[in-house]
Every structure is written in C-alpha cells, then in structure tokens.
Amino acid sequence: EVQLVESGGGLVQPGGSLRLSCAASGFMFSNYDINWVRQAPGKGLEWVSYISSSSSTISYADSVKGRFTLSRDNAQNSLFLQMTSLRAEDTAVYYCARANGWYGPLDYWGQGTLVTVSS
C-alpha cells in the first residue's frame, strides 16, 4: 500500500524556521517525483514545491522561493522541506504528494501536517 506520512509541523514565530519531513513506503520511492501542496485554513490548494526522482530538478512557487528548500534522501525513502523566514501567510496544512511522471497528476497524498506561524 502506498503511504506518505508528513511530520514536523507545529507552532513557530514569524521569522522562524521549521523542517517538514515526508516518509514514503509501499512503492519504489526513488522512481517518483514528489510535490508539496499546502492549504491555508478554510482555503483552497496551493502548489508549493517539486523535486524530481533524482533531485536533478527542483522548483518552487514564487511565494516561497528563496525561503524554502526541498531535498530528498532516496536511501531513506524520505523528503525534507526546510522552511525559513516564515510568515503568517505560510500558515497551512502541508501535504506531500506523489507525482506520476513529469506530466502526471498527484496520485497519492499524505494526511498533511499543520504549520502555524504566529506570535
């Protein structure tokens, strides 16, 4: 069974940092691209970041570029989103989601982890 499990969310002050993790199981992690998508409370879905299977291509939404860094460890079947200079508008549930190819939908999603940026 394909599973993606996010962790690392919590309460952080504006300007602070947080590191999210996504642990994958049930599939050949090293063969798949992964995305992060977030959802602010009561709002819609916003794509955040993408990393290819080999880490050769990484991209970010303009709203997080320069502040977020995405990486992966295929040996550990894990993905990491380092978030710095956090703002109130970064408050959201963060989902990792598997992409089925470069031109592929997000076919499996984790349950999400909540990040709250507040003083």
Added chain:
Amino acid sequence: EVVMTQSPATLSVSPGERATLSCRASQGVKNNLAWYQQTPGQAPRLLIYGASTRATGSPARFSGSGSGTEFTLSISSLQSEDVAVYYCQQYNNWPRTFGQGTKLEIK
C-alpha cells in the same frame, strides 16, 4: 501562470440526480488536467486524470471530459458520500495550479 477557474462555487444537487462541475484554464493545457475530491477533514484524493481517465478506486459514476481550456466533471447519480469540495488542477505548465474549488452539497 495558468489560472484555473471553477464554477459554480457551490452546487446543491438532490440524491440520485446528476451533478456537473466546470473548470476553465486561462490558456490551453491539452488534456493535462486532474480532478481531486476532498471530503471534510481529509486529504485530497485523485479522481480523474488526463481529463477523462478515472483513477484507481474512483467510482464509475464519476466522469471527466474536455481538452484545451474547457473541462467538466460529472457525477451521474449523486450519493451522500459525494459531499466534498472538488478541485481541478493543470499539470501542463509550471507552476502547477489549482482551481479555487467547487463545494458540492446534497439538496
């Protein structure tokens, strides 16, 4: 950036009736369009990809159509478990973009 616009924002349909949701892209995305279902408190779930292909586990009452800039998600006979927010997403261009969602209610 490709802007995805969904309509209506909220749709109320009687059980057993047909529901039709629309999604429009600001520029052509070929058939690189997916629909996701998000029930309250849950993560989104892939329903349709390639504009018209049902994902594994998606009930046969769900169907998708369209190409280019105009897309439709149809539910042939609404069930109570279909109450959810439905999002379209284009994966033809970067950044990947989602519509704002259509909330489907039971009348």
